[in-house]
Amino acid sequence: MSPSLAVELADLKLKNPILPASGTYGYGREFLPFIKPDLWGAVITKGVALVPWTGNPPPRIAETPSGMLNAIGLQNPGVEHFITEALPFLREYQVPVVVNIVGRTIAEYAAVAERLSEHPEVSGFELNISCPNVKEGGIAFGTDPQVAAAVTGEVRKVTKLPLIVKLSPNVTDVTVIAQAVEAAGADCLSLINTLQGMAIDIKKRRPILANQIGGLSGPAVKPVALRMVWQVYQKVKLPLIGMGGIISASDALEFIMAGASAVAIGTGLFRDPSLPEKVIAGIERFLVEEKIANLSEIRGIAQG
Amino acid sequence: MSPSLAVELADLKLKNPILPASGTYGYGREFLPFIKPDLWGAVITKGVALVPWTGNPPPRIAETPSGMLNAIGLQNPGVEHFITEALPFLREYQVPVVVNIVGRTIAEYAAVAERLSEHPEVSGFELNISCPNVKEGGIAFGTDPQVAAAVTGEVRKVTKLPLIVKLSPNVTDVTVIAQAVEAAGADCLSLINTLQGMAIDIKKRRPILANQIGGLSGPAVKPVALRMVWQVYQKVKLPLIGMGGIISASDALEFIMAGASAVAIGTGLFRDPSLPEKVIAGIERFLVEEKIANLSEIRGIAQG
Amino acid sequence: MYQVKAVITENKFLGAGYHLLNLLVAEIPEAAKPGQFVQVRVTTEGNEPLLSRPISIYRYDAASSSLALVFKVVGKGTDLLAKRNPGEIIELLGPLGNGFAIPETAKRVALIAGGVGMPPLYCLAEKLIRKGSKTEFNLFYGARTKSDLLELSAWERLKVKIFPMTDDGSYGKAGLVTESFQKEHEQTPFDFVVACGPQPMLKAVQQIALATNIPGQLSMEAHMACGVGACLGCVCKTKSGYQRVCVEGPVFEISEVLWE
Amino acid sequence: MYQVKAVITENKFLGAGYHLLNLLVAEIPEAAKPGQFVQVRVTTEGNEPLLSRPISIYRYDAASSSLALVFKVVGKGTDLLAKRNPGEIIELLGPLGNGFAIPETAKRVALIAGGVGMPPLYCLAEKLIRKGSKTEFNLFYGARTKSDLLELSAWERLKVKIFPMTDDGSYGKAGLVTESFQKEHEQTPFDFVVACGPQPMLKAVQQIALATNIPGQLSMEAHMACGVGACLGCVCKTKSGYQRVCVEGPVFEISEVLWE
């Protein structure tokens, strides 16, 4: 009998544990020549805000050793455009749709969640709390446990849909934030978002990115991401979505053994749009070879 | 006229800004077939504790994408052995010797510094405050600004030698720690120490390192290191030693342009013992090509 | 848009760091248009370089499943590509981007190429001329020095009038390509201009075009990650806001482009 | 200890993922001793793999500046090394480690090799035999299957008595190499034993040696970074505490080694 890749994530039933990392797969349409959205266990969309965001000036991208920096600045066309353009497209594929939400204030997060909860095509939310927080004092929402809990709690009030909170790795102790948002009503945690980094053009004598600082992703960050998944798994009961540098089935399995219920692929898509397919096939092969019937047998097994 | 690579670091006068990163160059003897200690601007030693430390069980090392994890556990023969074995060897080379200090309590740090301050061969200290702190409550010294300041202050009391404090990158805001140790009497800051990470062996279904978690170093971390040097440069007046992933002159120049007065090479030594020589030559070539007379012309220039 | 493996049939050193890469590849030559590009994975070994490299299509021929690229070694990606040997396989994503669109009414077109901006312009001219276009093409081709002027014999075979320019005067006239374009344009006005090259050149071309009120197109460059429009990493500033060079571009109407 | 460039003169596929690498290289063959190893930078391109790979010296000859390694493809480093072609250059650090030290008094020595642990034992036997050693060498060589038993003809030329063993019985006897060693040892005792191979095999050899009170040496493996003793990354547990495999080893007295 062939092994099962199916997993449950909060109330979401996924046929496989492979998801696109928010912001690397747009709203699904762009990769269509290579990936049908229903290949994924669920689609996680690019961040959606209450109103359109312009994003940062270019250059927005710099390559680094086994990684890349991005400073897109969460450019997005806003929730209304998302409803009229992206949702009808995704509806066709009958795949769970998790909408990643960004906001400049707690109220904005809640407003987007409330607006989208009316739409049956939306299966859940992922809160990107790594945006710089303007109203609440200029700190990022995701680095202060109280603020992170507050965002989670406010969104919790306006929706019954599964609520995933995406954790920032730029913190002293990720488990503190994880526990705070668990207590505030999150159903699932995803991690990691990008690590803050910089690259300098020595000829031009200035940072490569117009925004100076950007978010590091790709294989370079995998050890940090794995460590954080492993640590958070010990401290919370919630299911975890692991991500950060996955470019092979073996990478994905590392995250699952660290404790992830599902994993997301971001930067890896850019170098190989057929990666999700390969990762799914590779996990299946591993389960067969190692005589594992389903993923729960190995989830968190590296905890010892 | 050929450009000058000389820099001043606290009270240390260095003929060039290239130093070995603590723990990657032992006490200098091991690399002797390839590197004469006086090649460096100054030697930074492997961490020295008050008493011998056994270190962690193996495996202590795992390779990761463009990086490596280590969990040596600060194995070292203790300060007395250092005085009888390492100091006489280094004395011959007339190179400034900065002793990296580790401790399990604040008193241990101070005791090592006090003991070594009597020795004229010792030119300064670097405090490794990323060790897990046993006595003061189990948090690492380097992640709490109060504790970091306390270690710095106590060591400051027992020595007049230049005091470098080495910052951990595993914090929400490195500038807070930097400012705290500046206020507590540090003369110079070095950064970054390793980022906490993990790698899992999917065949064995457990972390590769016996210690489970290790410190990530190498090119993978360079963007994070550069960003932190760039941020700290804006917030403190102290000179900075930048490190993390340097494997070329161009990498070293990125750190200098971000604000570093000197840079250290760690993991890069392992893949190429002739790297320091190449980096020194490469920086010199760059200065000539770009008509720069000395490094202060470009230090921090990427700050804009 | 396809993800395909390509066999290197030739990797010809053109001198001064330039290479002509001839590839045997399915799908892409059938779908390609002049002005489009491909994302090239320069190596199959390891993670580095992590990202693919965007390279313009220089020539393509569906009948022979052939695709040609011209590139310059400027960093580690192009350096690795330069070292690949015939018989080796590389992976491509393409064709990507929108491509040029020259109005049928254009009678006299100026093609303005700076350095390694030449390949897509050749592609455009070749396809139109082979299709029997009556348009008169003039190539203004600027480079630092003689060895940076590539494939001049191919251009000559197209019977395009060439205005070569080098910074050091080692071939053609000395000076900027935009100067010779401007002079020619003043004498006998062009009714369309197409430019690809470094940003200062594009800016100068835009200025002349706007000042003399002729339409045209610019082919833009940007650092890219996905190449397919998903990551929003490659935008450039236009009158309609930030636009993706990999989807809405690389070719933009000359009047649309703004600069940071 | 030298950092040198080596030219690959041959990269011979020995079957089943094994390769014999013949190198032309200065310094190292002159300084080498059996049991030592080199750190190999498998590629000169990019950062990956970041660390060098430790490989034992299989053969060396100072007169012809030649060095030979035998390795098995087990991961990305050895895979890249397997793909290098004759004429290409790789970088080596070496010779590293302490090497074997067989007491002159040893009359009858058991060499116990598991899989790719064979090369340093060959190096040892060859050098001693060529020097005219009167010692009787017996090779117990275990592997999974026939194709994993390498270079048997080279061993035969040394006129060493060979006890081949395979897990599946496809060549020699079926079973563990330590069983056949134990049997032979019971019949005609050895007075010294040298072993290199996987840890379970080394443990078993140690047990037999300690039980029968014969001296010997084990060659250990560890993940390495610097290879020269600076990083303390490669330690193994011994009676004198953690010892560096790259300096105090890879060869340890059989009674010294402890296990985690």
Ligand SMILES: Cc1cc2nc3c(=O)[nH]c(=O)nc-3n(C[C@H](O)[C@H](O)[C@H](O)COP(=O)(O)OP(=O)(O)OC[C@H]3O[C@@H](n4cnc5c(N)ncnc54)[C@H](O)[C@@H]3O)c2cc1C
């Ligand atoms: C649409 C398009 C078409 C192009 N066509 C050609 C062509 O036909 N021939 C040719 O030689 N070059 C062309 N380029 C430029 C080419 O992509 C870069 O020279 C190449 O990416 C440099 O890679 P590298 O690794 O050698 O340089 P590095 O400097 O090491 O690259 C570092 C990073 O910066 C990016 N980068 C560096 N320079 C550029 C650039 N000019 N444009 C975009 N990204 C850059 C790289 O892709 C990489 O991500 C084109 C670029 C674009 C956007």
Ligand SMILES: Cc1cc2nc3c(=O)[nH]c(=O)nc-3n(C[C@H](O)[C@H](O)[C@H](O)COP(=O)(O)OP(=O)(O)OC[C@H]3O[C@@H](n4cnc5c(N)ncnc54)[C@H](O)[C@@H]3O)c2cc1C
């Ligand atoms: C002193 C010594 C001598 C050796 N001699 C030989 C020899 O003659 N022939 C041979 O085929 N192999 C030998 N090995 C083992 C060889 O070093 C590993 O097989 C090789 O490093 C694997 O690299 P990889 O990239 O292919 O595998 P990967 O698994 O991708 O390597 C990942 C990391 O783990 C390390 N690693 C993995 N396996 C080992 C191992 N067994 N020992 C040490 N590090 C390991 C690698 O060096 C690398 O840092 C020796 C090892 C040591 C320590």
Ligand SMILES: Cc1cc2nc3c(=O)[nH]c(=O)nc-3n(C[C@H](O)[C@H](O)[C@H](O)COP(=O)(O)O)c2cc1C
């Ligand atoms: C170009 C780019 C854009 C991203 N945009 C978002 C975003 O809009 N919202 C979000 O939560 N994360 C965003 N991320 C972070 C990714 O979802 C993911 O957490 C991170 O990249 C680590 O995974 P990876 O290494 O597989 O890319 C973005 C990452 C990249 C590279």
Ligand SMILES: Cc1cc2nc3c(=O)[nH]c(=O)nc-3n(C[C@H](O)[C@H](O)[C@H](O)COP(=O)(O)O)c2cc1C
């Ligand atoms: C094997 C190893 C051992 C280290 N030991 C120490 C140490 O004893 N004390 C210390 O302050 N830092 C230690 N470090 C951290 C380095 O000094 C340096 O901060 C870090 O590795 C980043 O630089 P790199 O990327 O150039 O290696 C060690 C790093 C490595 C790789």
Ligand code: FES
């Ligand atoms: S490169 Fe990703 S949107 Fe253009």
Ligand code: FES
């Ligand atoms: S590998 Fe560094 S001490 Fe042995």
